[in-house]
Amino acid sequence: MADANVLHEGQETVHRHEPPKSFIRKYIFSLDHKVIGIQYLTLALVAVFVGMTLSVLMRMNLTWPDVNWPLLGTIKPEVYLSLLTIHGTIMVFFVLTTAPQGGFGNYILPIQIGADDMAFPVLNMLSFWVTLVGFIVLIAAFFVQGGAPIGGWTAYPPLSAVPSAGPGQGTGMNLWIISIAIFCVGSLLGALNFITTLLNLRAKGMSLMRMPLTCWAWFTTAVLALLAFPVLLAAGVLLFLDRNAGTSFFLPAGLYFGRDVLKNAGGSPILWQHLFWFFGHPEVYIAILPGMGATSHILSTFARKPVFGYRAMVFAIFAIGLLGFFVWGHHMFISGMSPYSAMAFSILTLAIGVPSAVKTFNWLGTLWGAKIRFTTPMLFAIGFVSLFVAGGITGLVLGQTSLDLPMHDTYFVLGHFHLVMGVAAIFGMFAGIYFWFPKMFGKMMSEKLGRIHFWITFIGVYSIFIPMHIMGIVGMPRRYAQFSDKNGQIYGFLASLHPLVLFVTVAAIITFFTQFIFLFNLVWSLFKGKKAGDNPWEATTLEWATSSPPPHDNFAGHPPVVYRGAYEFSVPGAPNDFVMQTEPDAEESGSRAQQDSSGNGHDGHKH
Amino acid sequence: MGRALGILIWLLTLGTVVLFFSGWWFPTTITEHGPQVDQQFMITIIVVAIAFVAAQIGLGYMVWRYRANAQNKDERALYTHGNNRLEVIWTVVTAVVFIGLAVMGQRVWANLRFSEAPAGSFQVEVVAQQFAWNLHYPGPDGKLGHTDPTLIDDQDNPIGLDRKDLGARDDIVGSTLVLPVNRPAELILRSKDVTHSFWVPQLRFKQDLVPGMQIHVHFTPTKVGQFQLACAELCGMTHYKMQGTLLVLPQDQLNDLMARPKDEFQSRVEELKKMYEVGAIYDEQGKTKLGMSY
Amino acid sequence: MDTMVTSTEKVAQKKIGLGVGPQPPAPNDGRSRGNGRGGDGSSARFSPSKYRIGMWVALAGVAMMFTALTSAYIVRANLANDWRPIAMPRLLWLSTALIVVSSITFEIARRALKSGKSVVYNRWLLVTVTLGLAFLASQLLAWRQLVAQGIYISSNPHSSFFYVLTGAHGLHLLGGILGLDFLLLRSRRRRDEDNAGARRLAITDAVALYWHFMDGLWIYLFLLLFLWR
Numbered sequence A: 001m002a003d004a005n006v007l008h009e010g011q012e013t014v015h016r017h018e019p020p021k022s023f024i025r026k027y028i029f030s031l032d033h034k035v036i037g038i039q040y041l042t043l044a045l046v047a048v049f050v051g052m053t054l055s056v057l058m059r060m061n062l063t064w065p066d067v068n069w070p071l072l073g074t075i076k077p078e079v080y081l082s083l084l085t086i087h088g089t090i091m092v093f094f095v096l097t098t099a100p101q102g103g104f105g106n107y108i109l110p111i112q113i114g115a116d117d118m119a120f121p122v123l124n125m126l127s128f129w130v131t132l133v134g135f136i137v138l139i140a141a142f143f144v145q146g147g148a149p150i151g152g153w154t155a156y157p158p159l160s161a162v163p164s165a166g167p168g169q170g171t172g173m174n175l176w177i178i179s180i181a182i183f184c185v186g187s188l189l190g191a192l193n194f195i196t197t198l199l200n201l202r203a204k205g206m207s208l209m210r211m212p213l214t215c216w217a218w219f220t221t222a223v224l225a226l227l228a229f230p231v232l233l234a235a236g237v238l239l240f241l242d243r244n245a246g247t248s249f250f251l252p253a254g255l256y257f258g259r260d261v262l263k264n265a266g267g268s269p270i271l272w273q274h275l276f277w278f279f280g281h282p283e284v285y286i287a288i289l290p291g292m293g294a295t296s297h298i299l300s301t302f303a304r305k306p307v308f309g310y311r312a313m314v315f316a317i318f319a320i321g322l323l324g325f326f327v328w329g330h331h332m333f334i335s336g337m338s339p340y341s342a343m344a345f346s347i348l349t350l351a352i353g354v355p356s357a358v359k360t361f362n363w364l365g366t367l368w369g370a371k372i373r374f375t376t377p378m379l380f381a382i383g384f385v386s387l388f389v390a391g392g393i394t395g396l397v398l399g400q401t402s403l404d405l406p407m408h409d410t411y412f413v414l415g416h417f418h419l420v421m422g423v424a425a426i427f428g429m430f431a432g433i434y435f436w437f438p439k440m441f442g443k444m445m446s447e448k449l450g451r452i453h454f455w456i457t458f459i460g461v462y463s464i465f466i467p468m469h470i471m472g473i474v475g476m477p478r479r480y481a482q483f484s485d486k487n488g489q490i491y492g493f494l495a496s497l498h499p500l501v502l503f504v505t506v507a508a509i510i511t512f513f514t515q516f517i518f519l520f521n522l523v524w525s526l527f528k529g530k531k532a533g534d535n536p537w538e539a540t541t542l543e544w545a546t547s548s549p550p551p552h553d554n555f556a557g558h559p560p561v562v563y564r565g566a567y568e569f570s571v572p573g574a575p576n577d578f579v580m581q582t583e584p585d586a587e588e589s590g591s592r593a594q595q596d597s598s599g600n601g602h603d604g605h606k607h
Numbered sequence B: 001m002g003r004a005l006g007i008l009i010w011l012l013t014l015g016t017v018v019l020f021f022s023g024w025w026f027p028t029t030i031t032e033h034g035p036q037v038d039q040q041f042m043i044t045i046i047v048v049a050i051a052f053v054a055a056q057i058g059l060g061y062m063v064w065r066y067r068a069n070a071q072n073k074d075e076r077a078l079y080t081h082g083n084n085r086l087e088v089i090w091t092v093v094t095a096v097v098f099i100g101l102a103v104m105g106q107r108v109w110a111n112l113r114f115s116e117a118p119a120g121s122f123q124v125e126v127v128a129q130q131f132a133w134n135l136h137y138p139g140p141d142g143k144l145g146h147t148d149p150t151l152i153d154d155q156d157n158p159i160g161l162d163r164k165d166l167g168a169r170d171d172i173v174g175s176t177l178v179l180p181v182n183r184p185a186e187l188i189l190r191s192k193d194v195t196h197s198f199w200v201p202q203l204r205f206k207q208d209l210v211p212g213m214q215i216h217v218h219f220t221p222t223k224v225g226q227f228q229l230a231c232a233e234l235c236g237m238t239h240y241k242m243q244g245t246l247l248v249l250p251q252d253q254l255n256d257l258m259a260r261p262k263d264e265f266q267s268r269v270e271e272l273k274k275m276y277e278v279g280a281i282y283d284e285q286g287k288t289k290l291g292m293s294y
Numbered sequence C: 001m002d003t004m005v006t007s008t009e010k011v012a013q014k015k016i017g018l019g020v021g022p023q024p025p026a027p028n029d030g031r032s033r034g035n036g037r038g039g040d041g042s043s044a045r046f047s048p049s050k051y052r053i054g055m056w057v058a059l060a061g062v063a064m065m066f067t068a069l070t071s072a073y074i075v076r077a078n079l080a081n082d083w084r085p086i087a088m089p090r091l092l093w094l095s096t097a098l099i100v101v102s103s104i105t106f107e108i109a110r111r112a113l114k115s116g117k118s119v120v121y122n123r124w125l126l127v128t129v130t131l132g133l134a135f136l137a138s139q140l141l142a143w144r145q146l147v148a149q150g151i152y153i154s155s156n157p158h159s160s161f162f163y164v165l166t167g168a169h170g171l172h173l174l175g176g177i178l179g180l181d182f183l184l185l186r187s188r189r190r191r192d193e194d195n196a197g198a199r200r201l202a203i204t205d206a207v208a209l210y211w212h213f214m215d216g217l218w219i220y221l222f223l224l225l226f227l228w229r
Helices: A023-028 A033-063 A077-095 A098-112 A121-143 A171-200 A213-244 A269-303 A310-323 A339-367 A376-392 A401-407 A411-441 A447-474 A492-528 A586-597 B002-020 B034-065 B084-113 B251-259 B262-275 C007-019 C040-045 C049-077 C091-114 C118-148 C157-188 C196-226
Strands: B122-129 B132-137 B172-174 B176-180 B185-191 B196-200 B205-209 B215-219 B225-231 B244-249 B280-282 B289-292
Touching: A033 A077, A033 A098, A033 A121, A033 A411, A033 A492, A077 A098, A077 A121, A077 A171, A098 A121, A098 A171, A098 A213, A098 A269, A098 A411, A121 A171, A171 A213, A171 C049, A213 A269, A213 A310, A213 C049, A213 C157, A269 A310, A269 A339, A269 A376, A269 A411, A269 C049, A310 A339, A339 A376, A339 A401, A339 B034, A339 B084, A376 A411, A376 A447, A376 B002, A376 B034, A401 B034, A401 B084, A401 B205, A411 A447, A411 A492, A447 A492, A447 B002, B002 B034, B034 B084, B084 B215, B122 B176, B122 B196, B122 B205, B132 B176, B172 B262, B176 B251, B176 B262, B185 B196, B185 B205, B205 B215, B225 B280, B244 B251, B244 B262, B251 B262, C049 C157, C049 C196, C091 C118, C091 C196, C118 C157, C157 C196
Parallel strands: B122 B185, B176 B244
Antiparallel strands: B122 B132, B132 B172, B185 B215, B196 B205, B196 B225, B225 B244, B280 B289
C-alpha cells in the first residue's frame, strides 16, 4: 500500500512509503503517480503514432486521389472522412490532453511541489485506466459495421445525430460518443486530483508564487478541464439520446433522409455547437497551457536566467484560462448565431491574444542577456516559441467576424490551429520528454539523435502548415476527401494549388519518418543511455533535488523545504550559477542553526 | 548551434513571408463588400506580418547573440526578474492594437449582418441537401410558395413545394443560382437534412445552412460571370463534390430569363452558362471579358 | 530519538516552526521539515483537508454538468412551440421529503461521530442509507407512473429533460449511497494506524458535503422542472 508507514528501526526514523512488491501492483495497477504518468505517456505515444499515420494516409489521398495503394486499396471518401474524424479525436483527446496533463503533469507536478504522491492515488490510477478504455472503444469504431464515424471530431448534428446520414454514423458514432464520455470521466478524475494535490500537498515554504510555472500551467489546465469536460459529457448524453431514444434536443422538425421525414421536432443543431465549443475552446488551452509551462521552465533553465516577469506569466496563464471560457462563439460566427453576439465574441477573442502576446514577450525577455545552453530540450523550447508565434498570430485574422466570411472552414484554419495547438503543444512535449527523461529513467537521451530530430521536425512542420494558410486564402475548404476525381479538378479556383499540395504531402511524409528517430532515441536511451546524475541540467526545482529516478515516495522520507522562487539562476555572488529551491539563505541558515540547538535537526535535503 | 538556430529561424520567417507574397491570393472579388473585406484582411495581415517578423527576428537574435560559448563561459547571465514598466507597456500596446483590429473588423460585418436586405432585393431561397443545391425562385408573383418536407420527391419535387398553394404555382426550382448584377440579392438559406455551408470564394461570403432555421442574408454582386459554389461545412460522404453554380447576369438577361415560361428556365440557364467561362469576370453588360478571377 | 509521536508534540513543534525568524510562509500546516525527526512524515502524508478540498472540486464539476443541462433546458424551452410541461407526479413530494430528511439524519450521524459516539453514528448512517434508497425507489416509481400514463423520454422536450435530469441526479445519488456504504464498512473495520479517527471524520465530512449537495441539487431540479415559469 502506498500509504503504509514503515518505521525504520535505529538512529534514523524516517517515514518511507515502500513500493509494492508484486509486479502487477508496481507497474500495472500502480498507485504511484510516476508509474501512472509513464503509463499516460505511453498511451499518448501509441495514440500519436496512430493519429500521425492516419494523417499521412489523408495527405496521400489528397495528393494522389483514386490510386489503388498496395495493401490499402483505394481510399474511399467515407474512409477518408473516418480517418479525419479519428485523427482529430485521437490527437485532441488522447494525445494533446493526455500527454501534457495526464503524463507530464502526473509525473512531475507532485515532485515539483514536494509531495510524495497525488492526493488521491486510487482515483489517479482509475483515471488512467478509464482513459485507456476510452481509447480502446474509439479504435474499436474502425472495426464495426459501417466503420468509424465521418462527422469530424466536432460531431455536428444532424450529421452526427442521424444514423442514416452516412456510413459510420450508426454503431461507429455510438462508440465515438461512448469513448468521449469515458474520456470525460477519466479527465475529471485527473483534474480533481491535480487541483487538490496542488492546493493541499505543497511542501513547507512552497508558497504559490514560488511554484514553477509548469505547476501553474498544470493547475490552470486542471481547472479548465474540471469546468469544461462536464459540459461535453452533458452534451454527449443528449446527443446519444437523440440518436438512440428518439428525443429531439438537437434535431429540428422536417429532416429528410433517404425518402423519409424523421419524426423528431423542435431541437436545434446550434445548441450542440454552443455546448460543444463551450468545452472545445477551453480544450485548446488544455492542450497548449502545459506546453507553455514547460517552455517557460526549460527556457529559464538553459538560458541560466530567472524567468522574466514571473508574476506577469502567472497572470497571463490565468487570463488565458479565464478568457478561454468566453470566446467559444468565434467558432460559430457563420453558424446562424446572432450577429451581435458574434461581435462580442470577436472582441473577446482578440483580447485573449493579449495575454498570449505577453507570454511571448516574457519568453524573449528571458532569453535577453542569457547564456544559452543549446541542449535538445532547449532547442524544442525555442521551437515552441517560434511555432506559437507563427500559429497564434493568425488568430488575429480568424477572430474577426468579417474575415471569418472568407476564412471559415478553409485550410487557413487548419494551418492556424495545427501550428498553435498541434505542433507547438507537441514541441512543448518534446522539450518536456528530452528534459525530464533523465529524471524519469536515470539515463540521458542521445543529444545527437535529438538534434537531428529537432532540425528536421522544425523545418518539417513549418513546411507543412505555413503553406496551408496560403491554400486557405485561395479558398480551399477543409474536410474535403479529394480535390479532383476522374474528371479532373473539381473546383477550378483550387487548380493552381497543386504544387503546394504536393509539397505539403512530401514534407509531411518526411516529418513522419523523422519521428521514428525520436522513437529509436527513446528506446535506445532507455537501455544504452549515459547515466544521468540527480541534476544533470543544473536546474533549480524540486524534481532535481531527489535521485534519478526518484524513489517510490519521491524524497525518500525527507520532505523538502523550499526557501526561494523557482528560477534562481546566475545569482550574483552565489557559488554556482543556479541556486536550488531547497538551499537555505545564508541569513536563514543562521537562524536555523539557532533552531538546531533548540532540538530541530538540519533539514535533510540533498544536492 | 546558436548561430545555426538563429539563422534557421530567420530563414523560415523569410520563407513564410515570401510564400505570402508569391502570388497565391484570393480570387478577385465580385461583391460590393468584397473590397472592404480584402482591405481589412490586408490591414490585419500587415499587422500580423510585422508582429510575426519582429518576434521571429527577435527570437533569432536572442538565440544568436546570447549563446554560451568558450569565450564567455566564466561570465554569468544577466540576473533580472523582469521589468514592470515593460510589462505594462507591451500589455497596453498589444491590447490597443488587437482590440482596435477587432473593432475595425466589425464594420463590414455590421453592414452585412445588422440590417435587413434592402427593399427591391432579388430574392432566392437556397435549399441544400446531401449533396446538391436547390434554388427556389419566387417567379413573377414575387412570392415564395409554401413547402412541406412530406411532399419531397427526389426526382420531381426536391424541396417539397406545395403545388396546391397559389403562391407556389409560378415558382421555379432549379439547380443554378442566378443573380442579377448590381442589385442586392437576398438569400434565404435552409437545409433539408444536415448542416451545409454556402461558399463562393469570389463573393467573400460564407454562411451555414442549418436545418430547422431560415437564415436571411444579403450581398450585392458587382461583376457578371459564372462561378463555382462549394459546401464549406462537412455534410457527409461526398461533401467534397457538392458543387453548384452561381451565375451573375446582366440585368436585362436576368429579366428576360425570369419572364420566360417555367419549363424554359433550365434550358435557358444552360445556354447562358455557355456564354460565360467559369471563373471569368465580365463587365456589367456581359459583353467584355475582364479577365479570370483566379 | 523519539519514535512515537503524540499529537501534543506535533502542535508544539508547529508553534516553534512558526515562531522562528524570517521563515518562508508555510502554506499548509500540519507539515514540518523533514529533519530526521520521527513523526513528521506521517503528518506529511495525511492531510484531513484534502478530502474536503477534493470534494468541493468534484462538486464544482458536478455543478458544471447540471449547469450545462440547465442552459440546454432553458434554450430548448424557448426554441420551438412544442414545449408542453408534464404534470408533476405527486410522488415527487415524497421524494423531496425523503431526501431532505436524509440530510438531517446524516447531520445527526456526523455530529455523533464528532462527539465520539460511534454506535449512534452507525445507527443514523444506516437510517440515511435507507432514506437514500427510499428516495431512489420513489423516483423510479414516479418514472413508472409516467410510463403508465404514456409519457416516455421521447414524448416531448420537457419529458426528455425530466428523465435526463432525474436520471443524472439519481446516478449521482447512487454514488452517494455507495459512499455511505463505504463509511459503514469502514466503521466495522478497526484501524490502528495513526490519524484513523481524524481520517474517518474527514471522509465523513466529505461524504456529508456530497450528500447535502445532492439534496440541494434535487430541490433545485424540482423547482426548475415544475415551478420555473
